[in-house]
Amino acid sequence: MVTATQSADLRSRGMELLMAYKQSPSVKVRNQLVRLNAGLVRKIAHRVSYQCSEPYEDLEQIGHIGLIRAIERFDPSQGCAFSSFAVPYIRGEMLHYLRDRSTTVKIPRRWQDLQKEGYKCHSEFVRQFGRQPSDFEMADALDVSVEEWREVKLASRNRMPLSLDATVCQQADSAITLGETLTDTHYQALQGLEEDRQQLQRAMAQLEDKTRAAIEFVFFKGMSRKEVAERIGVSPMTVTRRIQRGVDQLVTLLQPQALRTDP
Numbered sequence: 001m002v003t004a005t006q007s008a009d010l011r012s013r014g015m016e017l018l019m020a021y022k023q024s025p026s027v028k029v030r031n032q033l034v035r036l037n038a039g040l041v042r043k044i045a046h047r048v049s050y051q052c053s054e055p056y057e058d059l060e061q062i063g064h065i066g067l068i069r070a071i072e073r074f075d076p077s078q079g080c081a082f083s084s085f086a087v088p089y090i091r092g093e094m095l096h097y098l099r100d101r102s103t104t105v106k107i108p109r110r111w112q113d114l115q116k117e118g119y120k121c122h123s124e125f126v127r128q129f130g131r132q133p134s135d136f137e138m139a140d141a142l143d144v145s146v147e148e149w150r151e152v153k154l155a156s157r158n159r160m161p162l163s164l165d166a167t168v169c170q171q172a173d174s175a176i177t178l179g180e181t182l183t184d185t186h187y188q189a190l191q192g193l194e195e196d197r198q199q200l201q202r203a204m205a206q207l208e209d210k211t212r213a214a215i216e217f218v219f220f221k222g223m224s225r226k227e228v229a230e231r232i233g234v235s236p237m238t239v240t241r242r243i244q245r246g247v248d249q250l251v252t253l254l255q256p257q258a259l260r261t262d263p
Contacts (some may be wrong), residue, residue, distance in 0.1 A: 009033050011081075013121055019076045033071050034064060040083055041067050053112040059094050066093030111152045117142060118152065203253040211246040214239050 014036050018035040021029045043065040044256075049056040055141040070086035121141045125133040133141070139149040205210055210232050218239075 011055045014082060016074060017202060018071070018074055018082060021071065022074070022076055025072075030068065030071055032068055037067055037082070037086065038064075040086060044090050044094065048091065048098075052098055053115060054098060057084075059097070062094050066090035111155055114142060114144065114149070114152045118149070167244045188199045200250075201252060203250050205248050206253060207249060208242075210234065211242045211249075214242045224249070234242065 014033065017033050017036065021033060031040055038114040041060060045056055045059040045063050047057050059091070066089040067086055070082070070089035073089075074080075074082055118138060121138060122133060125137065125141070134216050135146050135149055135153075142149060144152075204215070213232050214228050217223040217231060218225065223231070225236045225239045229239045232239070235240075
């Protein structure tokens with residue numbers, strides 16, 4: 001057990017090393033500071049490990065990265081205790097790690113605990129008996145029902161996203177990937193627009209020349225009816241009538257065949 005005197009000596013030693021590192025940074029001094037504050041990292045890693053399903057050892061390693069960043073940024077002249085300064089860096093690094101590894105599917109806390117305990121039981125069973133345990137044996141070891149253990153296993157398998165390159169079907173000459181089975185809505189939308197454009201072109205081709213020209217000039221090129229009248233050699237009123245007649249014809253031509261057929 002660390003006495004108050006020993007604790008004060010450690011803080012004093014730590015501050016000396018921090019001041020030395022601030023004046024002349026070196027890997028040797030930094031490593032000394034890391035070893036001196038390793039207990040702080042372990043304490044935070046233990047606390048965070050109870051709030052997630054990630055192994056404690058991984059969190060501890062990540063926490064040391066945060067500790068090193070705190071050492072590099074700490075200014076002894078500010079009068080702040082290093083432990084208070086370092087905690088946000090250490091914990092923040094762990095939380096960033098968990099965020100990057102987080103999954104879309106959120107698993108209940110009980111199932112996360114069962115996953116961790118199940119991993120230990122599985123390893124011990126294989127070591128002791130030299131074979132894979134059955135679901136019944138795993139459920140018995142964890143004191144849960146077989147149905148719940150199978151749900152835990154399924155949740156564990158489904159918690160990570162699948163790669164679009166994952167093979168979902170193997171044909172004789174090639175494999176079909178998950179990405180190839182997904183609908184490309186953007187492509188479908190473009191394909192639909194192209195089909196509509198072609199249908200409109202075919203319908204426009206069936207209009208009288210001056211009527212088609214009036215519609216193209218007004219709707220496609222943004223010209224005024226007066227400008228169109230001068231272009232095709234008719235009055236503005238005639239342009240208006242041609243456009244109205246042409247639009248009515250297009251509506252009829254573009255209707256589905258079943259709607260244009262008299263009953």
